[in-house]
Amino acid sequence: MATEAAPMDEKAKRMRDLLSSFYAPDPSISTSNSSISASFDNINSTSFDADQYMDLMIKKSNLEVLLQRHVQMAAEIKNLDTDLQMLVYENYNKFISATDTIKRMKSNIFGMEGNMDQLLQKIMSVQSRSDGVNTSLFEKREHIEKLHRTRNLLRKVQFIYDLPARLQKCIKSEAYGDAVRFYTGAMPILKVYGDTSFQDCRRASEEAIEIIIKNLQTKLFSDSESIQARAEAAVLLKQLDVPVDSLKAKLLEKLEQSLDGLQIKPEEASKLVEHDDSSNDTESNDQHPAKIHEDAVRGFSEAMRAYREIFPDSEERLFKLARALTAMHFENMELYIRKRVSAADFLGIFRIIWEDVVLMDEVLPEAALSDLSAEAAQVTLKQFVARTFSHLQQDISDTLLKFDINQKEAVEGEILKVILEASQKAVLQGTTNIFQDFRQLLDENAGIFIKMRDLISGWIQKGFQDFFRSLEAQFLVLSGKTSASNDIEGKSSDKIHAGLILVLAQLSVFIEQKVISRVTEEIAASFSGGNSQAFENGPAFIPGELCRVFHAASEKLLQHYIDTRTQKVSVLLRKRFKTPNWVKHKEPREVHMYVDMFLHELEEVGKEVKQVLPQGTFRKHKRTDSNGSNTTTSSRSNTLHSDKMTRSNSQRARSQLFETHLAKLFKQKVEIFTKVEFTQESVVTTTVKLCLKSLQEYVRLQTFNRSGFQQIQLDIQFLKAPLKETVEDEAAIDFLLDEVIVAASERCLDVIPLEPPILDKLIQAKLAKSKEHNNNTVSS
Secondary structure, three states, X not given: OHHHHHHXXXXXXXXXXXHHHHHOOOOXXXXXXXXXXXXXXXXXXXXXXXXXXXXXXXXXXXXXXXXXXXXXXXXXXXXXXXXXXXHHHXXXXXXXXXXXXXXXXXXXXXXXXXXXXXXXXXXXXXXXXXXXXXXXXXXXXXHHXXXXXXXXXXXXXXXXXXXXXXXXXXXXXXXXXXXXXXXXXXXXXXXXXXXOOOHHHHHHHHHHHHHXXXXXXXXXXXXXXXXXXXXXXXXXXXXXXXXXXXXXXXXXXXXXXXXXXXXXXXXXXXXXXXXXXXXXXXXXXXXXXXXXXXXXXXXXXXXXXXXXXXXXHHHHHHHHHHHHHHHHHHHHHHHHOOOOOOHHHHHHHHHHHHHHHHHHHHHOHHHOHHHHHHHHHHHHHHHHHHXXXXXXXXXXXXXXXXXXXXXXXXXXXXXXXXXXXXXXXXXXXXXXXXXHHHHHHHHOOOHHHHHOHHHHHHHHHHHHHHHHHHHHHHHHHHOOOOOOOOOOOOOOHHHOOHXXXXXXXXXXXXXXXXXXXXXXXXXXXXXXXXXXXXXOOOOOOOHHHHHHHHHHHHHHHHHHHHHHHHHHHHHHHHHHHHOOOHHHOOOOOOOOHHHHHHHHHHHHXXXXXXXXXXXXXXXXXXXXXXXXXXXXXXXXXXXXXXXXXXXXXXXXXXXXXXXXXXXXXXXXXXXXXXXXXXXXXXXXXXXXXXXXXXXXXXXXXXXXXXXXXXXXXXXXXXXXXXXXXXXXXXXXXXXXXXXXXXXXXXOEOOOOOOOHXXXXXXXXXXXXXXXXXXXXXXXX
């Protein structure tokens, strides 16, 4: 392509040179410059010397180059001939076209001179007739104009004579604006002829104007008149040349006092956004509070416009009043949103405030009310978002606490299940409603909202982050795990029902697994982005962090529930072991009643977790000794008792203690305390383990005689069967029950266990008694 472009450029250049040489009047004028003409190699130059050029070519070039140059020059000559031929053809065509055009022009112009002469004659004829008409009507026209001037003068005179009557009519109808307009229009004539021809008219008019001035002054200081009416009165007085500068302080003070009536008070804000769809007539719309407020603000704006014209030096005072009204609007707005306010009502009040700002800004643009309102609107809107989350948190708390949980309802009924379902619904429905309200904020078309959309999205994201953190803290306070702060109210720990703690734990799991993910999806769909200014005091919405927070909270609350239940059993065990004198204990006659109370507490735990927690995979874990047998400590105690019946008490005690410690050395190690899972079986098993561990510690603190040891043996033996039916880790329970017997034997002065027949007899008697008691309870 590059090789083809060069010949085309050279050809175009050659054509330009040919045209220039053809049309140039002076041979010295050509496109070749002085440097080219001075060159011997430039064949197009006028100073080209052919002989000198040939000599130079022969000296510098060989035969092959000369032949190439010959062929090249022959081609150039042929091209030049062709170009000249084309140039001649083109010029010939142009000459023919010009000739044809000239012929057509001559044929079109032929006959035009005669037409022009006829047109000139007709114009002259029209002009002569027009002059004749003007001459004949001149006198009549002068007479008509004179009559017209006389008529206008008579009208003015008639207006002057009718002026007193007109002013009186205006006084009666209180049309003071028309009266001032009539009087000021007649003043030029009255000033000139008022002392002569129109003396009576002037006197009557001045008397009427004095009455009007008094009425306007009265209206100006009347509290019953609107602000706009007072401003109009001030303007009319100034048109009548009445000095009003002395009234400036009073007028501006009245205007300032009117601010109180223009405020949107919190208790009246809801009325402004109410819409009566049943009545659409104009009369009812005029009585609507929003319409009344709009008219009042419009009158206030017009008053400021009038005072600004009347008192030019009072602009700063007017600016201050307008800013004060704007600030009061947003201060009242902040008070209004302290209570529960929907997004629709909030936007309704906000639109009213913004319309007020626009009205005042049109009158006083220098006051910069738009900038002031934008800053205040950011603060108010941010508070509304925060209040919305606060109300949602309060709703969830009220849902959790509105049920009066007592022990009977928590165990026999399903009140905990009802509370859990209600609280889950409150969280889900509450977040859904919040998203609907916040979408209305983003969909608002007001200019200030469009500018703040990024900020609103950022506030919503940070609001959810703070809301979930605050909710987690409130759960811990409601459970009694942490103390209440100033922002979060809680109950005293002794008034908190353990079932509520379990509900809070499961609710935390629900929020972690379902609510946070749903909120994340909604934010990504509708509230993504956000301005960095919204995150200046903390991070944006971080779902992973919140999931970790609620996961940790659920584990804390579940452990707190287990600790609370275990603590209650521990109080029962402490009373049991500190009350009697175990050294002087009598022979056991039956299983002690604390066993029934202990089993009753565990039964309550089972019923509570059944309402709240899911059922897990129930697996029985049995303990085996190192030799592979499944014998328990109780069976070993019975074996020791049957083998050593003939030994003395001291020998039996020493032998039993020795064999007990020996058995502990060879016993398979059992993992007692494992991680608590959110299943019914795991919670019940962990509670039983902690209770048995407390029982073991209380046993270690006492000193038993033989009867006391036998009582402990009887109670533990009775507990084995119901506990194994309740828990999933049978091996650990076996181990802990054995530990209680071992601890009692270590603290016993005379270790002689009960014989198996006696032990079985007492246990069967207790079971029969319990069965009879249950039958009587059911029948009653």
